[in-house]
Amino acid sequence: MDSNILNNLKLTKVAASKIDTFDFENVKFGEKFTDHMLVCEYKNGEWGTLEIKPYAPITLDPSARVFHYGQAIFEGMKAYKEENNDIWMFRPDQNFERFNKSAIRLAMPAIDETRFIGGLKELIKVEKEWVRKGLGNSLYIRPFMIATESGVIASPSNEFLFCILLSPAKSYYAGKIKVQIADYYSRAANGGIGAAKAAGNYSAQFYPTKLAQEAGFNQVIWTDSNHTHLEEAGTMNVFFRINDTLFTAPTSDRILDGVTRKSLIQLGESLGYDIKIESVQVDTILNAAKNGTLKEIFGAGTAAVVNQIEGFSYKDQYYQLPEMADEESYALQLKNALTKLQNKLADDPFNWTVKI
Amino acid sequence: MDSNILNNLKLTKVAASKIDTFDFENVKFGEKFTDHMLVCEYKNGEWGTLEIKPYAPITLDPSARVFHYGQAIFEGMKAYKEENNDIWMFRPDQNFERFNKSAIRLAMPAIDETRFIGGLKELIKVEKEWVRKGLGNSLYIRPFMIATESGVIASPSNEFLFCILLSPAKSYYAGKIKVQIADYYSRAANGGIGAAKAAGNYSAQFYPTKLAQEAGFNQVIWTDSNHTHLEEAGTMNVFFRINDTLFTAPTSDRILDGVTRKSLIQLGESLGYDIKIESVQVDTILNAAKNGTLKEIFGAGTAAVVNQIEGFSYKDQYYQLPEMADEESYALQLKNALTKLQNKLADDPFNWTVKI
Ligand SMILES: Cc1ncc(COP(=O)(O)O)c(C=O)c1O
Ligand SMILES: Cc1ncc(COP(=O)(O)O)c(C=O)c1O
Numbered sequence: 001m002d003s004n005i006l007n008n009l010k011l012t013k014v015a016a017s018k019i020d021t022f023d024f025e026n027v028k029f030g031e032k033f034t035d036h037m038l039v040c041e042y043k044n045g046e047w048g049t050l051e052i053k054p055y056a057p058i059t060l061d062p063s064a065r066v067f068h069y070g071q072a073i074f075e076g077m078k079a080y081k082e083e084n085n086d087i088w089m090f091r092p093d094q095n096f097e098r099f100n101k102s103a104i105r106l107a108m109p110a111i112d113e114t115r116f117i118g119g120l121k122e123l124i125k126v127e128k129e130w131v132r133k134g135l136g137n138s139l140y141i142r143p144f145m146i147a148t149e150s151g152v153i154a155s156p157s158n159e160f161l162f163c164i165l166l167s168p169a170k171s172y173y174a175g176k177i178k179v180q181i182a183d184y185y186s187r188a189a190n191g192g193i194g195a196a197k198a199a200g201n202y203s204a205q206f207y208p209t210k211l212a213q214e215a216g217f218n219q220v221i222w223t224d225s226n227h228t229h230l231e232e233a234g235t236m237n238v239f240f241r242i243n244d245t246l247f248t249a250p251t252s253d254r255i256l257d258g259v260t261r262k263s264l265i266q267l268g269e270s271l272g273y274d275i276k277i278e279s280v281q282v283d284t285i286l287n288a289a290k291n292g293t294l295k296e297i298f299g300a301g302t303a304a305v306v307n308q309i310e311g312f313s314y315k316d317q318y319y320q321l322p323e324m325a326d327e328e329s330y331a332l333q334l335k336n337a338l339t340k341l342q343n344k345l346a347d348d349p350f351n352w353t354v355k356i
Numbered sequence: 357m358d359s360n361i362l363n364n365l366k367l368t369k370v371a372a373s374k375i376d377t378f379d380f381e382n383v384k385f386g387e388k389f390t391d392h393m394l395v396c397e398y399k400n401g402e403w404g405t406l407e408i409k410p411y412a413p414i415t416l417d418p419s420a421r422v423f424h425y426g427q428a429i430f431e432g433m434k435a436y437k438e439e440n441n442d443i444w445m446f447r448p449d450q451n452f453e454r455f456n457k458s459a460i461r462l463a464m465p466a467i468d469e470t471r472f473i474g475g476l477k478e479l480i481k482v483e484k485e486w487v488r489k490g491l492g493n494s495l496y497i498r499p500f501m502i503a504t505e506s507g508v509i510a511s512p513s514n515e516f517l518f519c520i521l522l523s524p525a526k527s528y529y530a531g532k533i534k535v536q537i538a539d540y541y542s543r544a545a546n547g548g549i550g551a552a553k554a555a556g557n558y559s560a561q562f563y564p565t566k567l568a569q570e571a572g573f574n575q576v577i578w579t580d581s582n583h584t585h586l587e588e589a590g591t592m593n594v595f596f597r598i599n600d601t602l603f604t605a606p607t608s609d610r611i612l613d614g615v616t617r618k619s620l621i622q623l624g625e626s627l628g629y630d631i632k633i634e635s636v637q638v639d640t641i642l643n644a645a646k647n648g649t650l651k652e653i654f655g656a657g658t659a660a661v662v663n664q665i666e667g668f669s670y671k672d673q674y675y676q677l678p679e680m681a682d683e684e685s686y687a688l689q690l691k692n693a694l695t696k697l698q699n700k701l702a703d704d705p706f707n708w709t710v711k712i
Binding site for chain 2: 028029030031033037055056057058059060061062063064066067068069070071072074076104105106107140142144146150151152153154155156163165167182184185186187188189190191192193198199200201202203204205206207208209210225227234235
């Protein structure tokens with residue numbers, strides 16, 4: 001950490017916090033934000049002064065590159081408050097590293113650890129009242145970077161804005177979901193930007209996901225370019241349990257290297273699970289569903305942590321997964337272990353939590 | 357056209373035009389804009405009032421969907437001024453249709469012809485002094501649509517902004533370019549958004565294009581998911597001439613259905629050229645380059661119209677195309693025929709030009 005950068009941080013506080021009118025009980029994920037945001041501009045080849053200021057609109061030239069050429073990346077991470085009021089981030093180093101990988105893939109400048117993690121810590125300190133205690137409560141953190149240079153010229157921007165927003169998130173039981181396995185549409189290309197947390201990847205998913213929703217499903221599980229192997233869901237990596245083995249696809253240039261995924265793999269192994277990181281064929285899952293060996297499917301991502309999947313469709317055929325007692329479920333055991341660790345209600349043998 | 361919509365158009369003019377200080381001779385493509393822009397908002401399931409107003413920044417919530425999920429599409433088209441001061445658009449129906457195809461693929465609302473083409477006409481009428489006469493001079497038109505709803509929720513926006521910017525463009529001879537044939541990176545996936553003029557597609561290209569430029573090339577020619585077939589360049593479709601046959605790839609869900617491409621195909625056929633619309637293998641081009649039957653490669657797109665390619669590299673091997681007299685070149689003949697037609701210096705048997 002470069003203490004100079006943090007010493008020069010410019011802090012402008014709101015005249016009056018809106019926290020007293022904030023409905024923490026009924027907040028919807030990602031909809032409302034705290035009083036302040038962190039911003040930092042990139043110009044003339046370097047990052048400028050960190051600034052924490054009142055949450056406010058962004059003003060850009062209508063020809064700004066982000067509007068025309070999609071140079072935009074983001075991260076999603078969470079912080080938690082312990083009973084004693086300490087606040088903890090979960091593996092911020094992972095999000096920081098991934099952010100810079102995304103930046104490089106989109107011809108955007110990498111940012112230093114001080115501005116990203118150091119700046120985030122300062123922001124959370126200012127907003128500490130917004131982090132609520134209790135299992136499942138968290139502060140969702142949204143760092144992002146957009147191309148701000150004007151000019152409708154299809155080439156990388158030379159100017160960027162880095163920004164962090166904070167959004168209080170409530171524990172919620174989303175319920176089990178139904179998914180559709182992609183057999184025509186794709187979210188990512190071989191040699192494309194699927195492994196980056198790039199804005200453009202999400203816009204590619206919306207229409208096929210809408211079609212899936214119209215057909216009665218919540219999300220799509222994406223497949224490779226030949227639609228023969230299972231990759232990941234829209235905002236989650238995916239695990240498949242056949243008998244007592246958990247499978248998840250290896251990461252690649254099409255698949256986001258999820259922090260939840262990698263944490264669950266390590267946690268699961270420490271719990272003695274048999275976990276195989278290998279490409280999962282659609283056929284394998286269809287056969288396992290038919291012969292009853294497919295026990296569970298679940299998604300893993302920062303927002304929902306773990307999301308159980310109750311059934312899936314493939315080419316208009318629906319496959320329902322078997323009922324299972326909660327205490328038998330790998331999904332629920334892993335979710336329980338991970339959320340307790342994140343909330344400091346269990347030990348953290350991996351040193352994943354970082355105190356603010 | 358719905359005359360009600362046009363009658364309700366709200367026009368706010370600038371206090372003073374900046375046209376007198378505008379350097380039409382040295383303007384760089386896409387860098388500077390005219391005095392006014394057209395805007396229209398989509399809310400509550402419908403498009404609102406058309407508005408022509410002074411060119412001005414756009415103000416959005418930092419959580420606006422366009423910044424996070426890349427819901428953004430655009431078009432690129434041109435208008436030309438005839439010697440008698442009539443102004444003509446080139447095939448605006450094609451851009452209008454493609455815009456709505458892009459919109460659907462990105463889960464954005466289609467827009468009506470009155471707002472898109474009718475609104476554009478009104479805008480150009482207001483800015484008619486900005487359209488300059490003379491072969492090669494044109495007004496570049498940039499319609500675009502962005503998702504404006506706030507909330508970092510990975511789902512389609514319910515609010516959008518449609519906007520048209522105008523940028524005077526100067527005729528320029530860019531010179532022949534060198535290209536690299538992609539053997540690892542991709543711009544589009546099977547079943548992806550490559551056929552849409554979506555912002556995210558361009559962000560995917562910047563980094564590989566930067567690598568190509570660092571290796572001494574101007575652009576990349578993209579290939580299919582196995583990198584065996586030639587598709588298109590970053591902002592141009594591509595034609596290959598082997599002996600006296602012109603080849604260009606068929607459009608697909610990975611390739612933009614270029615207006616210049618389809619116009620050149622029709623023009624070329626009317627000139628008696630032998631044109632084959634079929635998938636072109638990388639191997640075919642390599643062999644043709646080696647045995648001397650590869651005569652020309654050129655890109656086709658609105659910005660440069662036709663861009664001759666003097667050589668290409670594939671897997672670190674460079675292939676130089678043969679020298680050719682200008683009057684032998686299909687690229688130059690087609691460029692000449694098309695730009696004359698666009699500038700009303702030649703007949704328009706296809707009725708492509710539309711008077712304002
Ligand atoms: C496409 C995609 N896959 C997987 C994930 C899960 O990643 P993480 O566990 O780091 O949140 C995300 C992010 O939420 C995502 O957007
Ligand atoms: C990816 C891509 N391909 C091809 C083209 C050419 O299309 P058009 O001739 O309609 O300009 C463009 C647009 O300029 C483009 O962005």
